[in-house]
Each structure stands twice: as C-alpha cells, then as structure tokens.
Amino acid sequence: MPTRRRALLVILMLALLAAASIVLSLAVGSLAVSPAQLGAILTGEDVGLAGEVVRGLRLPRALGAFACGGLLALAGALMQVLLRNPLADPYVLGISGGAAVGALTAMMAGLALAFINLAAFAGAFAAMVLVFGLAHGDSSWTRTRLLLTGVIVAAGCGAGVALILSIAPEQKLRSMLFWLMGDASHITNPWPALAILALGLAAVLPFARELNLLARGDVLAGSLGVVVPRLKRVVYVLASLFTAVAVTTAGSIGFIGLVVPHLVRLAVGNDQRLLLPAAALAGGSLLVLADTLARTVVAPQQLPVGVLTALLGVPVFLFLLSRQSGRHA
Amino acid sequence: MNTPLLETAALDVAIGGHTVCRSLDWRVMPGESWAILGRNGAGKSTLLSTVAGLREAAGGTASIAGMLVAATPPRELARVRGYLPQRSHDPFASTVLETVLVGRHPHLGRWDWESRADRRIAEQALAEVGLAGFEERDVQTLSGGERQRLGFALLLAQAPRLFLLDEPLAHLDLNHQVGQMELLAKRAAAGAAIVAVLHEPGFAARYCRHALLLFGDGSWLAGATADIVTAENLTRLYGHPMRLLTGAPHPVFIPE
Numbered sequence: 001m002p003t004r005r006r007a008l009l010v011i012l013m014l015a016l017l018a019a020a021s022i023v024l025s026l027a028v029g030s031l032a033v034s035p036a037q038l039g040a041i042l043t044g045e046d047v048g049l050a051g052e053v054v055r056g057l058r059l060p061r062a063l064g065a066f067a068c069g070g071l072l073a074l075a076g077a078l079m080q081v082l083l084r085n086p087l088a089d090p091y092v093l094g095i096s097g098g099a100a101v102g103a104l105t106a107m108m109a110g111l112a113l114a115f116i117n118l119a120a121f122a123g124a125f126a127a128m129v130l131v132f133g134l135a136h137g138d139s140s141w142t143r144t145r146l147l148l149t150g151v152i153v154a155a156g157c158g159a160g161v162a163l164i165l166s167i168a169p170e171q172k173l174r175s176m177l178f179w180l181m182g183d184a185s186h187i188t189n190p191w192p193a194l195a196i197l198a199l200g201l202a203a204v205l206p207f208a209r210e211l212n213l214l215a216r217g218d219v220l221a222g223s224l225g226v227v228v229p230r231l232k233r234v235v236y237v238l239a240s241l242f243t244a245v246a247v248t249t250a251g252s253i254g255f256i257g258l259v260v261p262h263l264v265r266l267a268v269g270n271d272q273r274l275l276l277p278a279a280a281l282a283g284g285s286l287l288v289l290a291d292t293l294a295r296t297v298v299a300p301q302q303l304p305v306g307v308l309t310a311l312l313g314v315p316v317f318l319f320l321l322s323r324q325s326g327r328h329a
Numbered sequence: 330m331n332t333p334l335l336e337t338a339a340l341d342v343a344i345g346g347h348t349v350c351r352s353l354d355w356r357v358m359p360g361e362s363w364a365i366l367g368r369n370g371a372g373k374s375t376l377l378s379t380v381a382g383l384r385e386a387a388g389g390t391a392s393i394a395g396m397l398v399a400a401t402p403p404r405e406l407a408r409v410r411g412y413l414p415q416r417s418h419d420p421f422a423s424t425v426l427e428t429v430l431v432g433r434h435p436h437l438g439r440w441d442w443e444s445r446a447d448r449r450i451a452e453q454a455l456a457e458v459g460l461a462g463f464e465e466r467d468v469q470t471l472s473g474g475e476r477q478r479l480g481f482a483l484l485l486a487q488a489p490r491l492f493l494l495d496e497p498l499a500h501l502d503l504n505h506q507v508g509q510m511e512l513l514a515k516r517a518a519a520g521a522a523i524v525a526v527l528h529e530p531g532f533a534a535r536y537c538r539h540a541l542l543l544f545g546d547g548s549w550l551a552g553a554t555a556d557i558v559t560a561e562n563l564t565r566l567y568g569h570p571m572r573l574l575t576g577a578p579h580p581v582f583i584p585e
C-alpha cells in the first residue's frame with residue numbers, strides 16, 4: 001500500500017526517467033549532438049544544422065512519441081479497470097480498428113498526411129460511438145456485453161483492413177503496413193497529443209480512488225458510495241479518446257497499452273492514484289526509448305516503432321511475471 | 330435513537346417481472362438483529378440489495394436512517410449502511426490490508442489518502458475476524474472462508490450503523506459461523522442494526538431477535554423470532570416438513 005509520500009517519490013523518479021529518455025533521443029542519431037550542444041540548442045541559441053535537426057525533427061518526434069506512449073498506457077490501465085480484465089488493452093474495443101480503416105482508406109485515396117490523420121480520428125470516433133451505442137442499448141452496460149460488442153466491431157474493422165490491404169496498389173503497401181505497426185516518424189506537431197495527455201491525467205486523477213473500487217466490482221463500488229454507471233461512462237469515453245488521439249498521432253503501436261500498466265502494477269501495486277500517473281510516465285518513456293532505437297539500430301533504415309515495443313516489452317514483462325510468481329511460492 | 334435505521338413503506342420487489350415481495354412494511358430499529366429466511370430464489374438477496382440502494386424498487390420506498398434511499402447520494406448512504414455481497418472474485422492481485430482499507434472510502438475526501446488512523450481501524454477489523462497477521466497476504470491466495478471473513482473485516486472498517494449481510498456465514502467453518510454471529514451480536518449491542526440473509530433457521534432463532542420470512546410468492550411475515558420462526562411456518566417457507574427438536578440448549582430445526 002503506497003503512502004502519498006512514496007507515491008510522489010515514485011512519480012518524481014519516473015519523471016526524471018522521462019526527461020532522461022527525451023534528452024537521450026535528442027542526442028542520438030545519424031547526427032550525434034553533444035550534451036553541451038544540446039543545452040545551447042534547447043535554450044534557443046542556434047547551432048546551425050544540429051539546431052535544425054534537433055528542434056525541427058527530433059524534438060517533435062520525441063515529444064510526440066512520449067505523448068502517445070503515455071496515452072496508450074493510460075488508456076490501457078483504464079480499460080483494464082473498466083472491463084475488470086487484466087488482458088484488456090486500448091485496442092480491445094475496436095478503437096484502433098476504426099482508426100486503421102479510416103487511415104488506410106485515406107492512404108488508398110492518396111490524401112495528404114493531415115487528411116490521413118483526420119480520417120484516422122474519424123474512424124476511431126465512429127468505432128467508439130458504435131460500440132457505446134450498441135453496448136448501451138438496453139442500458140444494462142454489463143462488461144460482457146461491452147467486451148463482446150467491442151471485439152466484434154474490432155473484428156469487422158480487421159476485415160476492412162484486410163480488404164484494403166489486398167486491393168491496395170503495391171507502392172502504397174509499405175506505408176500502410178508502417179501505419180498499422182505504429183510509426184512515429186510522421187509526427188510533426190506533438191502538442192495536441194501532449195495537451196490531451198496532461199488534461200486527461202488531470203481529469204482521471206480525482207476519480208482514482210473510485211477506480212480502485214471499480215476494479216473490485218460494481219456491487220462493492222456501489223455499496224461504498226461510487227455512482228457506478230456514471231463512472232463507467234466517463235472512463236469509457238476518456239480511454240477511447242486517449243486511444244483515438246494516440247493512434248491518430250502515431251498509428252496503432254502495440255503492446256504499450258497492455259504491458260506498461262502490468263509492468264507498473266507489478267512494480268508499485270494496483271492503487272490507481274499511483275498507477276495512472278506512473279503508467280503514463282513509464283509508457284511515454286518506453287515509447288521514446290523504443291523509437292530512438294527504431295531509428296538508430298539499423299540506420300539509415302528506420303524500423304516501425306511498434307515492432308520494437310513488442311520486442312522490448314515481451315521479455316521484460318515475462319521476467320517481472322516470473323519474479324512475481326517466485327515471491328508467492 | 331428513535332429513527333429506524335431501516336424502514337420500508339409498501340415496498341415491492343420484483344425479479345424479471347415476477348413480484349417476490351409485495352407491499353413490505355418493515356422497520357429495523359437500532360440494536361435489533363434480523364434474519365431473512367426463505368427458499369432459493371425467494372428474493373432474499375434481491376430485497377437486501379434493494380433496501381441497500383443498489384437496485385431499484387418495483388414500487389414503494391425504503392429509507393435508511395431517515396434518508397430516502399432512492400434520493401440520497403450513494404456516498405452518504407455508504408457512511409451509514411454497510412453491505413456484504415455474496416462472494417466476489419478478484420481479477421487483480423491486492424493485499425489483505427489494501428482490501429480492508431477500501432472500506433474507509435466513504436469516510437475520506439476526494440484527495441485524502443488513508444491515514445495512520447484508518448490503518449489502525451483496518452488492522453483492528455482484521456484482528457476481530459481472526460485475520461491478524463494476514464495484512465500482506467495476496468487476497469488471491471486466501472481460502473473461501475478467509476475471503477468471506479476478509480469481506481466482513483472490510484465492512485467493520487467501513488463502520489456502518491446498519492449492516493446488510495448477504496449470506497455472511499457462507500464458506501465458514503462452524504467455529505467461525507458462531508464467531509461471526511457473536512461479533513454481529515456485539516455490534517447490535519453497541520447500537521448498530523443487523524440484517525442478515527441466513528440459511529440455518531437454528532442460527533436465526535439463536536442469534537436474531539427478529540426475523541423476516543419471504544415466501545417467494547410475494548407474501549411475507551415479519552416479527553419476533555420466537556413468534557414466527559416455528560416449525561409450522563418453516564414447513565410452509567421451505568415447502569418441506571420441518572420439526573423443532575426439543576431438549577437442546579438452542580432451538581434446532583430439522584427437515585423431516
């Protein structure tokens with residue numbers, strides 16, 4: 001059971017980790033930048049090409065990746081509470097599927113990046129409204145109904161994606177696949193996602209203790225004073241919004257939303273007051289590091305970051321899980 | 330102390346359109362212990378969750394400590410009445426102490442964290458149900474009976490004046506069944522009111538001064554246990570001939 005002081009300490013440490021990961025991603029790359037140079041660039045003194053690269057390319061990309069990782073981890077943690085299912089992730093209810101259908105349709109039509117993003121968000125929003133409307137149909141809002149509706153909508157979107165991929169012209173396939181795996185290289189403006197991350201955290205933290213109760217069941221939460229249907233609606237809308245913003249910004253990056261909440265839970269426990277901000281910071285840091293690797297490990301070629309999040313996340317998660325089961329035995 | 334802790338007026342309770350309890354007028358005063366008896370599916374749990382404010386009534390009203398249940402914010406209700414649900418499962422790992430501290434939720438402000446005083450209350454509640462020393466155990470490793478006592482400790486930490494208990498003796502060994510009922514009797518003696526769904530009429534007769542019998546067809550009978558928990562009424566209640574054994578120190582009913 002964390003005390004408030006310990007929680008603040010953990011968050012402070014994760015914030016330092018986040019800052020360190022961003023600094024690292026700014027310094028590393030085909031054009032190496034020294035720490036001294038970096039200081040000069042960030043304080044606004046232009047240092048020629050290095051300044052251009054860092055401020056114009058690496059900084060937006062790093063901040064965007066941080067925001068997406070944070071949003072996905074936050075959405076994943078919320079979905080796991082909402083569905084009371086440790087296997088839930090931000091994509092389980094079809095949000096990313098809707099976004100993928102939107103984005104790929106726009107790519108197919110050869111639209112500009114801005115329109116691809118717009119189409120992705122529209123697709124995510126449509127999926128969210130569809131699942132919400134169908135699951136809410138008889139106002140019972142049971143978890144099974146929500147989960148089933150979401151899984152079916154996701155399956156439908158998956159079929160749509162497969163259809164588009166199979167009829168898409170050869171030269172568009174690569175960018176489509178990168179989008180599907182998640183790719184931070186297109187991020188030019190990270191501020192909307194960062195703002196949503198900050199506002200989103202501010203919106204969920206006041207409810208964090210109520211979420212602790214919701215994770216233990218509707219009846220218990222209701223009997224201890226939580227207005228359960230309202231809280232579930234708020235959590236659903238926020239988690240969907242976070243997911244939609246993240247996939248619109250960087251495609252459907254896998255694993256962050258499922259694995260990071262579990263990593264954090266194994267490390268600091270399941271108190272949402274600590275878990276939610278910690279997951280946001282850890283998810284953001286992890287994605288920044290993964291994206292830095294993705295653009296340097298086989299440079300000059302770039303990997304889609306989604307491949308790396310899975311490659312990094314799986315072993316770390318399995319290690320923590322085995323340590324956990326050892327402690328119980 | 331003269332306000333009833335629980336009062337219903339012409340309360341109807343229905344399950345799937347079938348009325349299981351019709352026009353219930355019922356008062357539970359501070360210090361009273363009530364047993365709810367009835368067959369499976371007679372609506373015992375449904376009635377309990379309805380008066381707890383967790384389910385809408387089909388008609389009539391229920392009040393807790395003078396507050397209309399349907400019109401009172403859940404948080405305010407939670408400071409006065411505690412509700413022990415039938416066994417729930419825990420999808421996430423959590424320690425025993427964390428679980429008990431959940432009971433303090435209605436007493437904490439939005440930004441409060443559990444204080445040292447809350448912790449003491451939780452530890453004392455664990456000690457009362459015989460789970461002292463279990464604080465750091467994962468709830469997922471507890472046995473059914475331990476989980477049941479943990480749920481009861483959570484309720485003690487919540488410190489309500491009205492205890493609504495859905496099968497508080499389920500999964501418990503005989504010694505813990507007696508322990509649990511005596512713990513409840515102590516709370517009643519301190520001015521709380523107890524309402525418990527029970528399956529054993531002998532326990533109802535021994536520990537509860539009052540009983541509410543639900544016959545499942547909408548009819549009900551409420552009153553002093555000594556008057557209404559009789560072999561005759563139990564025979565009608567369970568649809569099976571029941572007999573009172575004489576000579577035992579406590580009433581014992583056995584099916585014929």
